[in-house]
Amino acid sequence: MLAYGARRSVQGYVWQPAIEAIDREALAVLQLRKLQRQIQRVRAGSKFYAEKLVAFGLESWQPTSLAELDRLPVTTHAELVRAFEAAGDPAGGRLLVDPEEVDTILVPASPSTDAPPVFGFLNSNDRAEQVESLVRFFCMLGVHGADVVQVLSWGHEPMVALYAGGLGGTGAYAAPSVADYLGVHVVGMEIAPGEAWRTVATARLLHPKGIFANLEHLRAMQEILAKEQRTPPSLGYDFVVIRETSLTALGELADLRRVWETPVFFMLDCAGALFTAMDCGAGRGLHVWEDLFYVESTDEAGRRQNGAVGGYLTVTSLTPGAARLLRYQTRLSVKLDFNACPCGRTHARICGEAN
Numbered sequence: 432m433l434a435y436g437a438r439r440s441v442q443g444y445v446w447q448p449a450i451e452a453i454d455r456e457a458l459a460v461l462q463l464r465k466l467q468r469q470i471q472r473v474r475a476g477s478k479f480y481a482e483k484l485v486a487f488g489l490e491s492w493q494p495t496s497l498a499e500l501d502r503l504p505v506t507t508h509a510e511l512v513r514a515f516e517a518a519g520d521p522a523g524g525r526l527l528v529d530p531e532e533v534d535t536i537l538v539p540a541s542p543s544t545d546a547p548p549v550f551g552f553l554n555s556n557d558r559a560e561q562v563e564s565l566v567r568f569f570c571m572l573g574v575h576g577a578d579v580v581q582v583l584s585w586g587h588e589p590m591v592a593l594y595a596g597g598l599g600g601t602g603a604y605a606a607p608s609v610a611d612y613l614g615v616h617v618v619g620m621e622i623a624p625g626e627a628w629r630t631v632a633t634a635r636l637l638h639p640k641g642i643f644a645n646l647e648h649l650r651a652m653q654e655i656l657a658k659e660q661r662t663p664p665s666l667g668y669d670f671v672v673i674r675e676t677s678l679t680a681l682g683e684l685a686d687l688r689r690v691w692e693t694p695v696f697f698m699l700d701c702a703g704a705l706f707t708a709m710d711c712g713a714g715r716g717l718h719v720w721e722d723l724f725y726v727e728s729t730d731e732a733g734r735r736q737n738g739a740v741g742g743y744l745t746v747t748s749l750t751p752g753a754a755r756l757l758r759y760q761t762r763l764s765v766k767l768d769f770n771a772c773p774c775g776r777t778h779a780r781i782c783g784e785a786n
């Protein structure tokens with residue numbers, strides 16, 4: 432199904448050149464076909480979206496262009512919370528599959544931004560898609576073969592156990608993990624800053640090629656190393672990826688590169704929308720996978736904005752899964768670049784925060 436692409440990009444490899452470097456006209460055709468299927472799917476299976484389509488006179492609507500998606504008002508977090516509270520089911524009427532097909536429920540990562548809770552739901556399609564996204568990012572980093580990589584996540588996240596490695600191995604229950612696809616060794620670790628001493632000790636023992644952690648954890652590692660009168664470069668990482676749920680830490684990249692003396696990449700993880708973006712090393716923004724998501728920037732009223740002007744990152748899932756989101760307006764203020772990246776990939780990039 433998946434072919435490990437031989438083409439070198441700026442930093443690493445391209446996993447799926449036929450998709451990642453697809454001609455944009457062909458991408459638009461692909462996206463429209465997927466969008467049409469998604470509208471049919473939510474109309475038939477999602478109480479939440481079926482009612483929304485009726486409410487806006489779209490009960491028999493089939494978009495004939497991507498621009499026509501504007502007819503569907505954006506989905507806001509507040510709207511999901513209302514549906515969650517009114518529907519009497521944890522999915523707020525968004526579930527598209529039989530509840531028995533759901534095998535993972537995502538608890539909101541941050542009570543401060545997601546309260547009251549809006550849960551995420553995963554079936555095998557969702558997991559396979561998350562793994563596909565991550566495999567592409569690992570290839571960007573040049574991770575392959577028997578490389579060892581430390582991947583940190585919060586205990587309640589499926590990042591380590593289900594996506595990157597660990598329990599996500601081949602079997603009847605779980606989809607193959609990133610480690611299965613690439614043959615790499617993923618060392619899963621707890622991201623809580625109090626665990627930073629363990630991350631440092633493990634790095635000394637296993638000499639990993641790189642690490643995925645958040646800014647807080649990296650800073651905690653720096654403190655431990657400083658107390659030991661050692662430096663971050665002494666751990667020998669070839670790369671560092673900071674994985675964050677907002678773009679705030681983008682401003683720290685230059686300092687991190689100076690302190691860690693290694694390429695530092697940024698991964699944006701909107702876990703609630705199952706949406707991830709990461710930079711490729713060309714310094715032109717965070718790659719989005721547009722075969723999986725249609726992305727826009729919208730203003731407060733939900734109107735589409737020019738990508739260069741920017742607005743709230745608004746994502747439409749284009750693939751099957753347990754509970755899809757259409758035109759989900761995040762609170763992330765972004766600019767979007769739809770021009771090809773020097774790395775050869777043609778999908779859109781998040782190129783910083785909107786003014």
Ligand SMILES: [Zn+2]
Pocket residue numbers: 710711712713715718772773774775776
């Ligand atoms: Zn690129």
